[in-house]
Amino acid sequence: MAILKIARMGHPVLLGRAAEVTGPTAPEIRRLVRDMEETLLDAGGIGLAAPQVYQALRLFLWRDGAEMRVLINPEITPLGEARAVAWEGCLSIPGLRGAVERPARVAWRGLDLDATPIHGEAEGLAARVLQHEYDHLEGVFYLMRMNDLTQLGFTEELARLAEESP
Ligand code: NI
Numbered sequence: 001m002a003i004l005k006i007a008r009m010g011h012p013v014l015l016g017r018a019a020e021v022t023g024p025t026a027p028e029i030r031r032l033v034r035d036m037e038e039t040l041l042d043a044g045g046i047g048l049a050a051p052q053v054y055q056a057l058r059l060f061l062w063r064d065g066a067e068m069r070v071l072i073n074p075e076i077t078p079l080g081e082a083r084a085v086a087w088e089g090c091l092s093i094p095g096l097r098g099a100v101e102r103p104a105r106v107a108w109r110g111l112d113l114d115a116t117p118i119h120g121e122a123e124g125l126a127a128r129v130l131q132h133e134y135d136h137l138e139g140v141f142y143l144m145r146m147n148d149l150t151q152l153g154f155t156e157e158l159a160r161l162a163e164e165s166p
Pocket of ligand 1: 089090091092132136
């Protein structure tokens with residue numbers, strides 16, 4: 001097990017389209033996922049995509065409540081017309097938060113570590129994390145989804161503002 005270095009915005013690995021995982025059960029994929037779990041726990045995040053640890057592969061982890069889940073070769077489909085705005089951060093853009101509008105509900109499907117097809121529906125935070133992590137597989141940052149950059153700031157400044165205005 002190892003804590004991996006996290007690529008930050010500006011590194012080209014974060015800008016390309018990641019490749020399909022051809023052997024989800026391969027030992028190197030299991031090792032990568034274990035290391036990504038450790039890295040995500042250490043960083044205190046709620047999602048981590050393989051390109052963020054310099055592996056241009058279509059897989060990501062996300063925390064579904066207390067459970068750490070992995071999704072390989074994912075597909076995400078919006079459900080319905082409802083959209084929601086919420087604050088997002090990214091381990092590849094440390095220190096910043098931005099308000100991002102996204103579909104409120106999604107269906108997701110992909111493979112688990114045994115190459116078994118899995119699928120489900122998500123809303124709220126889970127829907128947001130799934131879409132954010134999927135974007136990393138397409139070379140997209142949450143910043144690129146923002147249409148009002150006044151809703152972008154440093155977490156520390158935003159926290160101070162929140163304290164001052166009850
Ligand atoms: Ni991110």
